[in-house]
Amino acid sequence: MIDLAALRQDPEAVKQSQAARGESVELVDQVIAADVARRTALGEFESLRANQKAIGAQVAKAQGDEKQELLSQTKTLSDQVKAAENQLREMDANLDALVLGLSNVVDPAAPVGGEDDFVVIKEVGTKRDFAAEGFAVRDHVEIGELLGAIDIERGAKVSGSRFYYLTGPGAMLELALVQLAMNTAQKNGFTPMIPPALVKPAAMEGTGFLGQAAENVYRLEADDMYLVGTAEVPLAAYHMDEILEGALPRRYAAFSPCFRREAGSHGKDTRGIFRVHWFDKVEMFSFCPVDEAVAEHERLLGFEEEFLQALEIPYRVIDVATGDLGSSAARKFDCEAWVPSQERYREVTSTSNCTTFQSRRLKIRSRGADGVEPIATLNGTLCAITRTIVAIFENHQQADGSVRIPKALQPYLGGASHFKLK
RNA sequence: GGAGACGUCGCAUAGUCCGGUCGAGUGCGCCUCACUGCUAAUGAGGUAAGGGGUCAAACCCUUCGGAGGUUCAAAUCCUCUCGUCUCCGCCA
16 A cells, blocks of 8 residues: 555656556556545544534533433534545545555656566576587476476376476475575575465455456355465465564565465466465565665575575576566566576566555554654565476486485585485 | 463552442652752652644543453443463373
8 A cells, every 4th residue: 555645745656657557547546535535534534523523512411401401402503524524435445446556656767668678687607508518408397207306297186287296306396496595595584484374365465466466366265364475475474464663674484385366377388386275385475664675675685695606597587677666566577597498587586675565555654753654564485496496406407317416505415515306 | 182360551460249439549660840968768749552633731541461242431341363371181
C-alpha cells in the first residue's frame, strides 16, 4: 500500500511511476477523488458522533423530564450517526479497493521499460569452453540421471508434471546447500528461521501476493489457507501488527519449501527442475530504516553474489526494468547464472526493495528517536535449491558426466571432491 | 475431537456480575525534572496506536483479540469467530 499522505502531496510522482510500470495512470486521480470523498464523509460522521457522545454524557446525569427530552433528541441523532457511519464505510471500502490497486512507487534509478529492458550491471566469473575441453555439454537432466541425483519420471508419476525427487547425491546436495546458506547468513547477521509454509489470508494479502500474483498461489479451500510461494511471506508477516523496538536492521534468513502453480507458464521450461511447482529455498529478509533501504538492498545483492561466487558459478547481475517489477518492489536486482546447455543466463536469485509498501499493509513500524516511524522491507534469495543444482551440475560437469563439487560445499558433503557416476 | 478457563494501552493486572461518572485505574518498565559528589534510593510529572484538524496548538473521532447484533449509550449484554492455557481422547 502506498503512502496516501505522500500521494496527496505529490500525485505527479505516483502518476509517473504508474506510467513507467505500464499500469493505470487514471487510477491515481480516482484514488485522489475517493480520498476527498472519504474525508468528507469522515468529517460528517465525526461531528455527529461527537454530538451524540456529548448528549449521551448528559443523559447519564439527567433525571425525569429533562432526561426524556434528551433521549428523544439523541434517538434521532442515533439514526443519523448510523447513516453517516454507513456512508463512511462505503467510502472507506471504495478508497481501499482503489489504493490496493496502486503498485509501489518505483525507484527513479530503475530502468524504465518492459521485461526485456533490463540493464546488465555486471558479469562475473568465467564461462567454460566445452568445445575446447573436447566434450559435448550435458544438461542437468542428463547429469542428474547419470549421477542418480534427480528422478523426474517418478516425480511425474507420483505428483504430476513439474515435480521431481532428489535422490542420493541430489538429496545430500540440497542439504549441503541449505547448510552452507544458513551458516553464511548467520555469519552475516541474519537470524536463521524455519517458518510455516502454510499461512492465513492476512499474511498472503499483506505481502501483496493476492493481487496480480494470485493465480500462482495454491489455496487450500477447506481451511482457507495458502501454501507460500516464498518464505518472504511468513518472514514479512512475522512482525505483522507490531512496532519493532531496538536496533535495526533486523535480518532473518529462512529455509522453507516454496509452492508455485506456474499458471501462465505452460510450455515454458518444461524440461528438468528449472521451473517446478515445489522447491526449497533459503530466503533473506530485512526490516530496515527507510533511509538505509537502498544501502541494505546493495548488501543483500552482495550476499547473493558472494554465495554464487563461493559455488564458482558464472553469473551476471541485472537491474530489472520498471514494467517487470512485482507490485511491492520499488527496485529489483536479479542474479542470473550461466546455464551452459541453454547458452544463456537464467535467473537464480532476486532481491527487491519494497520500501514501505509491505510494512504499511502489514502494519509494521519501528520505534525510533522521534517516535513511531515507518520501516522498509527488503527480501532476497540466498539459495533457490533446484536452480542452484541446475547451475552446479551444468557448470561443473566433467567429460564423463561426473560433477566437481565446489570447495565451499565440500565440508558439507563429507569432503568429497566430485559427485561420481552411479 | 470433548470439557472448562481466559484474551484490556511495552509487561503484569483492575474494571465485565449490576451498560452511562471508563479511552480505561494500579504496579513494573521507559522518559523528563528535583534532590543527593557519581550510581542507587526518593519525590513530582509524563508515557498506546491510527486518523481528522491546526502555522503550531487546542480540539475531535476510531480502536479493550476479530466480526456482527441489542441499546439513546457497550471493555461491560447477546451471537459467531480466532487465539492461548488446563484436563480428557487420539496421534507423530
